[in-house]
Amino acid sequence: MQIVTLTTDFGAGDYDIGAMMGVIWNIAPGTRIVDLSHDIERHNVRQAALLLERSTPYFPAGTIHVVVVDPGVGTHRRQIAAQLGDQWFVGPDNGLVTLMLRLARKGGKPVKIVYTHKRQYWLNQVSSIFHGRDIFAAVAGHLAAGTRLTRLGPVIEDPVLLDFPEPQPHEGGWLGEVMDIDHFGNLEINIHRDLLEGMGPVKVISGGHVLDGIKRTFGEGKPGDLIALIDSSDYLSISLVNGSAADGMPAQVGDAVLVQPVRDADSD
């Protein structure tokens, strides 16, 4: 069973999503098509890249992820299709693949990216403003129907990549930053749980707030408390129990977050 997922910034009510499904089914009738998210913030390529990192590893090998967050549609940006480990990507070449690519490389898995410029794999008529339907859905349909990746266009080695900074060691702890703020208002930090193992008791400092320790669950805080915890993707996050951290603590993507070991002096 071939699965194709759709991720866009169109909003859930948009008819264009249906048109994309129709295009895929016309080319690859047996495909199972599923929505990953259509609520990516408009033109927020970074947010979509994070979503792909966090959800694609759970899909069966061979799943094709079509992603249409495409502020450059109609300009000279390339469109690409890629094998990134055991998952596949189709979309614009604007950095959407950054974290899927990093995951695949860390895992020592195969990576191949092609510039899908061959028009025989597009719809006959291509709008200058809706490549999601006319190019990406059509290309995904051909991949789903068994066309080999390298028939879609030439291999490229220089995909556009976004800058997702890695956290830096800092005074025995880590200096990271807010990567995203989710729709519950949780701040997602670029510090992976692996970095925190063996550190012992810590405090988490951001935006003038000092949070004691990393909780295991929301239940360890009281309603209204700001707490730090490891989220379901194994990254550090800052949450407000029964509320929105983004409300309790004005924050934005890129804000610094410091994790420090609790020293003896601190506990005097």
Place this chain on the structure above:
Amino acid sequence: MQIVTLTTDFGAGDYDIGAMMGVIWNIAPGTRIVDLSHDIERHNVRQAALLLERSTPYFPAGTIHVVVVDPGVGTHRRQIAAQLGDQWFVGPDNGLVTLMLRLARKGGKPVKIVYTHKRQYWLNQVSSIFHGRDIFAAVAGHLAAGTRLTRLGPVIEDPVLLDFPEPQPHEGGWLGEVMDIDHFGNLEINIHRDLLEGMGPVKVISGGHVLDGIKRTFGEGKPGDLIALIDSSDYLSISLVNGSAADGMPAQVGDAVLVQPVRDADSD
């Protein structure tokens, strides 16, 4: 064809829903997965229980309903899977099954509930805050793939149940209450149409409003009228024609609603 439905309070744009689908497909590749609703009010177990009562009876026998409205995730609440008549349930043991269970028992149908604590049916790594993916989706995948219910854990006889009061006879009529307010602002009352049969003309009293009779359709009222009618689930509801009853008449879950026969004295 095995169908699995998903109901959560994640909001429709959340990537976690995709991760749950991926987990299910990895374990049971041929499964058809469909969203029931992801717009349950956050942590509103009661609202999800009502949604299940109203939609699950329309699904083919054997459909598995995965429900993740889980304010107690990471605490000591149990997780369960259940056969409730010809429908199946997977989710936390917090009362979500209350009305599906009541329906099955009223119909004299088989009921079996197990505490799904066997870790071989979970993902290898279990987050303390996202059991929807790591436990419930995995367990549903195994059920969908043919694992017998009783292999998932021991049968329990004491699931957590919510209090959904039954309406009480009152002066020849019925005293009920508002069970829920839907997203059109309609008040849903716990008085079933069966209780009203043979009563003759009635008035419906709630929140200082007295409504004459029970309409058959919205078309019998004028725009702006508050009307009582039998909703599509065969329960009494109060609606504002072309508007939101909740706006026209401040109300909340639990408010009293009285249905009284119209006596001769009333019509003098």
Place this chain on the structure above:
Amino acid sequence: MQIVTLTTDFGAGDYDIGAMMGVIWNIAPGTRIVDLSHDIERHNVRQAALLLERSTPYFPAGTIHVVVVDPGVGTHRRQIAAQLGDQWFVGPDNGLVTLMLRLARKGGKPVKIVYTHKRQYWLNQVSSIFHGRDIFAAVAGHLAAGTRLTRLGPVIEDPVLLDFPEPQPHEGGWLGEVMDIDHFGNLEINIHRDLLEGMGPVKVISGGHVLDGIKRTFGEGKPGDLIALIDSSDYLSISLVNGSAADGMPAQVGDAVLVQPVRDADSD
């Protein structure tokens, strides 16, 4: 593979959509069911008709589109099913089919509409307020399962049609109007790109604004600019670059839009 699409004004979180899916699967178990949109503005039959025109042509032949935007439910409006070219429709007889029908006739394709009043193809119990589940989903299920259209009821020749005015020639250009405002705030105009071919340079006039030329992409304007362009459905639209035209330029459905050739006098 039989595909059924669902379009409603229920809102994406509504449990009723799940009930409709269950009804279809009970009658036609192998069907692939997909949401086109559930965010049609409440009771906006016109908006749904436009959505169908723009998305149904992309679906495989034989796809059945169930549409429940039904302000007249419970009144004497008819319910219909129809073959409109190679696409199929099930829903109320209130004008929803207007543009699908026009497309089929323009293409010289077969058209057949029946009044689906035969109760053996409905659910046994029919609510007076939810025909989407009790009539339309059931009828679509029977069509999906192979029941012939003409067994569902008698052929009719007088479906209700909406008035979608065609643009008028005007001083060497075209006088059209705003057909819809999409959820990005783009104004969709009833002037097809075919009408503009060969006109040379034009200006687009609406609501006191004069826009120079028709852009090929959003990228040809600066953020905050109002621009005219051809949208992904090949109709003229007015958009605000990186914003909402509806905010930058108060407009409503039916507003006049004039496309005029740029004359020598204009460029003096």
